Amino acid sequence: MKRVLLxxxxxxxxxxxxxxxxxxxxxxxxxxxxxxxxxxxxEGADAVVLCEPPxxxxxxxxxxxxxxxxxxxxxxxxxxxxxxxxEALKEGAYYxxxxxxxxxxxxxLVQRALSEDHGISRRSSIPPSPEPPPVLIGESxxxxxxxxxxxRLKARPTTSVLITGESGSGKDTVARxxxxxxxxxxPLVQLSAASATSPEALEAELFGYETSGGQVRRGLAEQAxxxxxxxxxxxxxxASLQSKLLRFVxxxxxxxxxxxxxxVSEARVIATSSxxxxxxxxxxxLKRELAYRLAVVTIGIPPLRxxxxxxxxxxxxxxxxxxxxxxxxxxxxxxxxxKRLVEYSWPGNVRELANLLEGAVLLxxxxxxxxxxxxxxxxxxxxLDYRLPSQGIDFRELEREVLAQALRLAxxxxxxxxxxxxxxxxxxxxxxxxxxxxxxxxxxxxxxxx
Numbered sequence: 001m002k003r004v005l006l007x008x009x010x011x012x013x014x015x016x017x018x019x020x021x022x023x024x025x026x027x028x029x030x031x032x033x034x035x036x037x038x039x040x041x042x043e044g045a046d047a048v049v050l051c052e053p054p055x056x057x058x059x060x061x062x063x064x065x066x067x068x069x070x071x072x073x074x075x076x077x078x079x080x081x082x083x084x085x086x087e088a089l090k091e092g093a094y095y096x097x098x099x100x101x102x103x104x105x106x107x108x109l110v111q112r113a114l115s116e117d118h119g120i121s122r123r124s125s126i127p128p129s130p131e132p133p134p135v136l137i138g139e140s141x142x143x144x145x146x147x148x149x150x151x152r153l154k155a156r157p158t159t160s161v162l163i164t165g166e167s168g169s170g171k172d173t174v175a176r177x178x179x180x181x182x183x184x185x186x187p188l189v190q191l192s193a194a195s196a197t198s199p200e201a202l203e204a205e206l207f208g209y210e211t212s213g214g215q216v217r218r219g220l221a222e223q224a225x226x227x228x229x230x231x232x233x234x235x236x237x238x239a240s241l242q243s244k245l246l247r248f249v250x251x252x253x254x255x256x257x258x259x260x261x262x263x264v265s266e267a268r269v270i271a272t273s274s275x276x277x278x279x280x281x282x283x284x285x286l287k288r289e290l291a292y293r294l295a296v297v298t299i300g301i302p303p304l305r306x307x308x309x310x311x312x313x314x315x316x317x318x319x320x321x322x323x324x325x326x327x328x329x330x331x332x333x334x335x336x337x338x339k340r341l342v343e344y345s346w347p348g349n350v351r352e353l354a355n356l357l358e359g360a361v362l363l364x365x366x367x368x369x370x371x372x373x374x375x376x377x378x379x380x381x382x383x384l385d386y387r388l389p390s391q392g393i394d395f396r397e398l399e400r401e402v403l404a405q406a407l408r409l410a411x412x413x414x415x416x417x418x419x420x421x422x423x424x425x426x427x428x429x430x431x432x433x434x435x436x437x438x439x440x441x442x443x444x445x446x447x448x449x450x
Contacts, residue, residue, distance in 0.1 A: 002114055003027045003044060007037050007062070008051035017049065020103035021110065034062060041066060047094075047113050049106055050077040060084060063091050072215065074113035076106070086200040090258050092211045096201050098433070134176040137317045138310035142302045146174060149299055154182045160249055162234075162294045163272045165301030167422050168351030171272040172232070174299060178270060179228040186227025186267065189220045193231060194430045199238035200257075207244070209257035221254055224267035234271040234294060235280045236430065239287075246290045269294065274427075304346040304353065311342050314350060318357045319369075331361055334370040344377050347422040400435045403428070407437070 004026045008014035014030055021028045029045070031037045034057040041048070048066065053059045059077055066072055074094035078101050079085050085096045094113050097105070136143060153159060161178065163171045172190075179188045191206060208219030221229055231237070237245060248254045249269050253262045271294045280286035304311065315333055323330040333341070346352055360373045371377070402421065406428075410416035418428045431437075 001025065001027045002046040003029065004110060005029050005031060005037070005040055005045040005048045006051075007031045007049065007053065009054050010052045013051065017051070017103045017106050020107050021049075024107055024111070026110070034065075037062060038065060045073055047073055047110050048075040049110065050075060051099075051101060052078070060087060060091065063088055063093060076109045076113060082198055082200055085198050086257070089200065089204045089209050090211050092213060092215045094217070095205075096198075098198060134173050134180055135317070136170075136173065136177055137314050138307060139313065140302075140307040140310050142307055143310060146299055146301070149297065150174075150178050150181050153178060153297065157182055157184050158252075158266060158268050160269045160271070160294050160296045162277070162296075162298045163270060163301065164277070164298065165272075165274065166303045166349055167274045167424055167427065168349035169274075169301045169303055170350045171274070171301060172230070173350075174301060175228075175230050175270045175272060178299075179230070179268075183227050183268065187224060188228045188230060189224040189267075190230040190232065191220050192233055193236040193238075194233035194424070194427050199240045202238065203241050203244070204257050206241075207248075207254045207256055208259075210259040212258075216256070219254075219256065221248060221265050221267065222263060225265040227267055229265075229267045229269050231269065231271045233275070233427070234273050235275045235277065235286050237286075239285070242287045242290050246287060246293060249290070249293045274423075304349045308342050311353070312338055314353055315341060315357060318354045319361070322358055322361050326361075328361060329367060331366075332368050334368050336371050337369050337374065340371050340374065340377050348419060349422070352419070352422075399431070403431050403435065403437070407432075 004021055006014060006018055006021065006028055008017065009032050011032070014032070018028050018030060029040050031040050033054045037054070050059060050062065053062055059079060063075060063077065066075060072092050075092070077088055077093045077096045078099050079088060079096050080098050088096045095109055136147060153161065163174050165171050176188060193202065204219070206219050207221055208217050210216050244254065252266055253264055255262055277286060277291050277295070281288050281291050315338070319331045322328065356374060356376060360369050364373055366373065406417040406420045409420060414428045418424055
């Protein structure tokens with residue numbers, strides 16, 4: 001059993017995180033003073049989660065004391081200071097994120113940290129579950145054109161590709177299929193810019209870092225050498241990092257944070273975006289040169305409502321996949337249910353269809369799914385019919401208000417709010433940070449924080 005040292009002076013938060021890590025099967029040791037941290041650490045730890053530091057120390061001071069171990073185990077740290085974030089990464093922290101850090105996020109980060117080789121003796125190893133091979137379902141002209149583009153890209157294994165489409169339309173599926181069909185045997189490495197906690201953390205994650213003590217962590221660009229680097233929501237890459245990313249895309253060279261040597265990675269860069277890149281360039285949030293370099297080949301994925309003929313094929317595929325992975329009996333759709341699925345507007349696109357079918361299968365033993373098994377489709381949301389006023393609008397304020405309304409409707413549940421807006425949970429959290437929405441704000445508005 002792997003041992004995780006949990007440092008948090010906030011007892012309530014510490015207990016919440018501990019409960020999640022206990023459920024994950026870790027041996028969790030709690031500490032709330034600096035002396036306890038050092039004593040427990042000397043007894044051995046596979047990972048350290050440093051949330052709210054004890055009052056008698058600071059995060060950086062504690063991190064430096066932990067560095068006396070050789071090698072230092074992965075340290076996951078919380079900091080709201082960009083300068084402290086960068087310094088912590090240089091001092092050897094595995095990952096630094098802005099508060100708040102939820103128990104679910106701690107679970108993911110600990111699992112990721114322990115799956116990598118940090119030169120530390122491990123007491124156990126759990127192999128990752130293999131992902132199902134990517135499949136592009138559909139016979140519409142748009143889907144056939146995407147398949148044709150992928151075949152043409154086989155001859156150009158390092159050409160940059162931009163994949164655009166609404167949230168949930170299948171951008172990651174197309175990217176994984178492109179990698180599977182055209183790469184030269186290298187890995188597929190993914191990073192979503194929308195989930196970045198700070199520009200400094202994103203740079204360290206992408207390009208890696210070197211510490212003054214000689215510790216080196218390879219970034220995702222380096223890990224993707226000979227394979228594919230998939231950058232999600234490219235418009236959300238901070239302006240301060242775009243020049244370095246442009247250099248990497250253009251020259252295939254980069255430098256680790258804190259390093260002095262240029263490195264090379266022959267990875268194909270696939271960027272995805274659910275936003276309008278031309279608008280982002282006009283607004284100045286995306287460098288024109290970077291947009292051009294990424295969009296050597298552009299693959300546009302239409303929303304599901306524009307290829308309704310593919311919906312029955314997709315539904316059958318998902319139902320068969322659910323049966324295969326869950327061990328349940330195969331289900332089919334009634335004619336009326338199929339008609340209702342085809343007529344629905346699908347603001348969440350293919351992802352919404354897959355989730356809807358999975359939920360229906362879990363809640364019934366019926367071999368044939370009928371309209372009654374899809375109550376969510378009753379009173380389906382109408383398609384967007386918005387007319388821009390002649391005097392224009394304050395788009396930032398509109399975005400903020402729509403986000404606030406979605407969170408209120410969802411009682412603060414970020415996953416539900418994301419579904420209402422056709423976004424991912426990471427995109428909701430990014431926009432909450434962008435507008436300064438936090439748990440305290442939602443509590444004042446009478447909304448329960450998720």
